[in-house]
Amino acid sequence: xxxxxxxxxxxxxxxxxxxxxxxxxxxxxxxxxxxxxxxxxxxxxxxxxxxxxxxxxxxxxxxxxxxxxxxxxxxxxxxxxx
Amino acid sequence: xxxxxxxxxxxxxxxxxxxxxxxxxxxxxxxxxxxxxxxxxxxxxxxxxxxxxxxxxxxxxxxxxxxxxxxxxxxxxxxxxxxxxxxxxxxxxxxxxxxxxxxxxxxxxxxxxxxxxxxxxxxxxxxxxxxxxxxxxxxxxxxxxxxxxxxxxxxxxxxxxxxxxxxxxxxxxxxxxxxxxxxxxxxxxxxxxxxx
Numbered sequence: 001x002x003x004x005x006x007x008x009x010x011x012x013x014x015x016x017x018x019x020x021x022x023x024x025x026x027x028x029x030x031x032x033x034x035x036x037x038x039x040x041x042x043x044x045x046x047x048x049x050x051x052x053x054x055x056x057x058x059x060x061x062x063x064x065x066x067x068x069x070x071x072x073x074x075x076x077x078x079x080x081x082x
Numbered sequence: 083x084x085x086x087x088x089x090x091x092x093x094x095x096x097x098x099x100x101x102x103x104x105x106x107x108x109x110x111x112x113x114x115x116x117x118x119x120x121x122x123x124x125x126x127x128x129x130x131x132x133x134x135x136x137x138x139x140x141x142x143x144x145x146x147x148x149x150x151x152x153x154x155x156x157x158x159x160x161x162x163x164x165x166x167x168x169x170x171x172x173x174x175x176x177x178x179x180x181x182x183x184x185x186x187x188x189x190x191x192x193x194x195x196x197x198x199x200x201x202x203x204x205x206x207x208x209x210x211x212x213x214x215x216x217x218x219x220x221x222x223x224x225x226x227x228x229x230x231x232x233x234x235x236x237x238x239x240x241x242x243x244x245x246x247x248x249x250x251x252x253x254x255x256x257x258x259x260x261x262x263x264x265x266x267x268x269x270x271x272x273x274x275x276x277x278x
Contacts, residue, residue, distance in 0.1 A: 002165060009158040013151050020147045023276035034277035041272045044154070045265050052161040053261045059096040062106060069110070073117050073269060080124040081277045 008051040012044045031082050038078030045070045091251075101258030102251055109262050112226075116266050119219050120273050126211040127278055137212035138278040140205065145196050146275040149189050150267065156185025157264040164257045172245035179238050182260065186231045193224055216274055223266055230260045 019040045022033050049066050050056045056063070091098050099106045127134040163178035200206075200213075207217045233256045240248050 002162060005158055005161050005165075009154060012154050016147060016150050016154070019272055019276060020143060023143070023272075037272045037276050041268050044268045048154075048157060048261055048265050048268065052157050052264070053258055054093070054100040057093040058099040059094055061096050062099045065110070069113055069117070073113075073120060077120050077124050077269075077273055078277070080121075081127055081273075 005051060008047050012047055015040045015044050034081040035075070035078035038074040038081075042070045042074035045074075101254045105255045105258045105262075109258065112262060112266065116219065116223075116269065119215065120269060123212075123215045123219075123273055126215070130211065131278075133210050134212045134278040137210060137216075138275065140200075140203075141216070141275050142196055142199065143275050145192050146271050149192050150271050152185050152188050152192070153264050153267050156182045156189070157261055159185060160257050160260045164253060167241075167245075167248070167253055168250065172241055175245075176238065176241045179234060179241065183231060183234050183238065186227055186234070186260075190224065190227060190231075193220070212278070219270055219274070223263065223270060226263050226266070230256075230263050233259055 019037045022037050022040070025033060046067060049070075050063070055066060093100050097103055159178045159181040163175045163182060166172075166175040166178060205213055207214055237248065237253060237256055
């Protein structure tokens, strides 16, 4: 079993639970919670793209485009959801 | 394309991203489509914050979280299958393909259970704007998972019959499609289940 892929998976599962936990905190109306949750989601997105889809081996155009779209969506959704 | 030729591809070349350029164009189109869906979700969420909050609370976050873990794990199995196939360990690659599909199957079963729960409670597409978008986005995503399962079934059958005849680039493209389902769900899950 590939150790680095396994570590990536464990990190992503941990981030999933942290996101769900943040959501419970958000019941009190903390405005930064949606943005924090989307930031965690975008981290998982980038990990899947770069580790599982092997985008780390790709041309900088593809790497930059994926990071740009992912961060843009996370920021827009996380900010506008407030 | 032979396995050696596929292994010799320089992915740093802009025209040869891992999985193939066609698949990445599809991935970007899908991201754009789902991105617009998510922006519509937050737009309407701003217009009706209380409706969206109450609707979000009706969703089963435990099932959503479990399904996220299942999809991530199946993505890990898929990455392992490609790695082992490249190394010529076809029997092990086949096992990981089966595990990947098992993950997809579990995801679909739990999603269908969630749909059954909602429909039994009378929560359909026309309930309110939150649920209109919930049904549209998640059913569309489920259809992608189903297509991914068909693609994986094709590779599983082929790897059993004649593993060496499988084009590595084709397998990488199939894997990229499966991971695309992963990344889309990674965005859908928090937007629908957590942030409102």
